[in-house]
Amino acid sequence: GALVYQYPRRTICKSGTSMRMECQAVGFQATSVAWYRQSPQKTFELIALSTVNSAIKYEQNFTQEKFPISHPNLSFSSMTVLNAYLEDRGLYLCGARADWGGDTQYFGPGTRLLVL
Amino acid sequence: GDSVTQTEGLVTLTEGLPVMLNCTYQTIYSNPFLFWYVQHLNESPRLLLKSFTDNKRTEHQGFHATLHKSSSSFHLQKSSAQLSDSALYYCALSGMSNYNVLYFGSGTKLTVEP
Numbered sequence: 001g002a003l004v005y006q007y008p009r010r011t012i013c014k015s016g017t018s019m020r021m022e023c024q025a026v027g028f029q030a031t032s033v034a035w036y037r038q039s040p041q042k043t044f045e046l047i048a049l050s051t052v053n054s055a056i057k058y059e060q061n062f063t064q065e066k067f068p069i070s071h072p073n074l075s076f077s078s079m080t081v082l083n084a085y086l087e088d089r090g091l092y093l094c095g096a097r098a099d100w101g102g103d104t105q106y107f108g109p110g111t112r113l114l115v116l
Numbered sequence: 117g118d119s120v121t122q123t124e125g126l127v128t129l130t131e132g133l134p135v136m137l138n139c140t141y142q143t144i145y146s147n148p149f150l151f152w153y154v155q156h157l158n159e160s161p162r163l164l165l166k167s168f169t170d171n172k173r174t175e176h177q178g179f180h181a182t183l184h185k186s187s188s189s190f191h192l193q194k195s196s197a198q199l200s201d202s203a204l205y206y207c208a209l210s211g212m213s214n215y216n217v218l219y220f221g222s223g224t225k226l227t228v229e230p
Contacts, residue, residue: 032216043206044161044220051216093160097216105218110160 003027004096006108013084014116020080021111023094029074030096034105035067039090047092050077081113089115118143118211120221128227135179135194137224139207142188149210150183150190151218156203164205165192197228 005024013019023033032051036044048058050071058064071077077096081088091112095105119142127137141150149168153161167174167183167190174181179194190207204225208218 034217036218036220043222044218046217046219049217091160095218104163104166105216107160107162 004030004094004106004108006092006094006111008111009109010112010114012114012116015085016083018080018082019084019113020078021092021113023077023079023096023108025075025096025098025106028096028098028106030077030098031074032097033071033077034095034097035069035077035079036093036095037090038093038110039087042090044093047079084113084115086115089113118145118148118209118219120207120209120219122205122207122221122224124224125222126225126227128229129197131199131228131230132196135192135197135201135226137192137205137207137226139181139190139192139221140188141190141207141209143209143211145211146185150181151208151210152179152181152190152192153206153208153220154203155206155223161206197226199228199230202226202228 003026007022034049035047038044046059047062050056056069069079091110093107093110095107121140123138152165154164155161165174165176165181170185181190181192183190204223206223207221
C-alpha cells in the first residue's frame with residue numbers, strides 16, 4: 001500500500017534557528033508533494049506544492065526564502081523552516097499524490113515543530 | 117479562489133443521536149473533489165469520505181455524505197454517534213485547476229458524550 005513517512009515526528013528548536021523536515025513516499029512515486037501547516041487551534045494551510053518537472057508554487061503568505069523546499073526525486077521531499085519563530089510552531093504535513101493518478105492525497109504523520 | 121466553510125466550530129452531542137456536520141464550498145470549477153478528513157488527538161488527518169459525483173451518496177464507516185453542486189454542499193452525516201467518533205473533522209476541496217492540493221475548512225470538533 002501507499003505510505004508516507006515524515007521525519008522527525010517532533011522537534012524543538014530555538015527561536016531564530018532553522019529546522020529541516022523530510023517526507024518520504026513508500027510504495028509509490030509521488031508526482032506531487034504538497035506541504036501544509038496546522039498552527040495551534042487552526043486548520044491546515046497550504047504552504048507550497050512541488051510537482052515533478054515544474055517550479056515549486058508557494059501560496060500567499062509563504063515564501064521560498066522562508067520555507068525552501070527540495071524535491072530531488074519522485075519519492076522524497078524536504079522542507080526547511082528558516083529562522084523559526086513562535087508563529088511557525090505547529091504540525092507540518094506533507095501530502096503526496098501517487099503516480100497512478102486518482103484523487104487521493106496520502107498524508108504523512110506530520111512533523112510537530114515547537115519553537116522556544 | 118477555492119474555499120471551504122464549516123460553520124460549526126464545536127459540536128457536542130449525546131451518544132446515539134444523529135450527527136450532521138455542515139460543509140459548503142466555493143470554487144469556479146464545475147467538477148471539484150470534496151473530502152472529509154478526521155483527525156484524532158495528536159494524529160495526522162485520515163481520509164473518511166470523498167466524492168466527485170453530483171447527488172450521489174458516499175458512505176464509509178457509518179458516515180455518509182452527498183455532494184450537491186446546486187447548493188455547493190457536502191454535509192457529513194451519521195445516524196447514530198458513538199463515543200469513538202469524537203475527533204476533529206475537516207471538509208476539504210480539490211479544484212480541477214490544481215487537484216494536487218487540498219483547501220481545508222476550519223474544522224469542526226465533534227464531542228460525543230455518554
